[in-house]
Amino acid sequence: MADTVTVEDLEFDRQHIWHPYTSITNCYEMYPVTGAEGVRLTLADGRQLIDGMASWWSAIHGYNHPELNEALQRQLGKMAHVMFGGITHPPAIRLARQLLDVTPALLQQVFFADSGSVSVEVAIKMAIQYWVATGKPAKKRLLTVKKGYHGDTFAPMSVCDPEGMHEVFSGMLLDNVFVEAPQCGFHDDWQEEHIAEFKVALDKHHQAIAAVILEPIVQNAGGMRFYSPAYLKRVRELCDDYQVLLILDEIATGFGRTGKLFACEYADISPDIMCVGKALTGGYMTLAATLCTQQVAHTISNQGVLMHGPTFMANPLACSVASASLELLQAGHWKAQVEQLSITMEACLAPCRELANVADVRVLGAIGVVELKQPVDMKTIQPLFVNEGVWVRPFGKLIYIMPPYVMEQEDCQLLCKAIYQVITKIKN
């Protein structure tokens, strides 16, 4: 089987295949990738790119990892898939045990979902069903903050930043309550004033609110903002005061990315419901999970059933590779690797602060962000990165990287230097 990509192939792709957030008729160049090894992607023409994106937060151990490959191959020899209704299997049981081991102790039940967005759908259903089962069916809305991102299906879209998806689908989305994004930065001193608007909203709407949903500490695709653990701590307290559940979406932050295994550990709190995805399988396959407390699970279950069940729920291949990925994490040096990446990015992205078109540079864990003053033009900036030998995919004003944890210091330095070079070349 040839792994070459012809001009005709690319033309076919352009005309017939949707890529994420693209137009078929006004689409820019696609880069054909034919292999990936460690932290490098190989293009069809043989060029290699240092990958700054870890395939959207997920490939934390790097590509073509022998142990992850082996886990998949081993499971493939037994069974690729079997339905999960009325049937269970060792890969799911094993993975659930591991997940309960590493997540906050109060989380005791696992629902396997097929993507991050679906795990958020399930979290929202859990919250609504919980209050129905408690005799408070009026509690159906969600309270969240602006600049958030929770996925692309309808319920998650209805808690994404209102300036993102909401316009196109206005009138079709759930009617949720939004307050300003947290204004207290990760390192800022806490003032009670920072939670005032959130508290007012809870006070006003709590009888109609099932849950607060937040990305803990790092708001990802909605703005790449880092906020104070004190904010999250206060949110937990207020949720308890007002009898509202707390859903934490750890899909991007989970499995070490922020410097803690889960970002909620910064605030030393536990949610009632938690979503994980992205890095769960080490970037190999799509799999996510919604975890909840016994209180939530038993309350729903005493009244009936949780109304969800995807066809490919708990796919054995995905569960096996996720298990192997968690084992690698636990046996490995993720914490030291993330700390080293953090130090390297701090040092090597710092010169960007001096550039006229840069508004801010910030780093937390293995996440590096350069915020520009003007949105980038994707058509011109993407080839500039490729020419520098790196894969970085900005959005809006944000050039950001979240490398595989296994990236060597020199590669991380090259990556940061490439960002600096590219910013000096774009005119804003």
Ligand SMILES: *Cc1c(COP(=O)(O)O)cnc(C)c1O
């Ligand atoms: C990526 C992401 C999702 C959606 O996950 P998909 O697997 O793309 O559906 C939800 N929440 C957060 C915080 C994410 O980063």
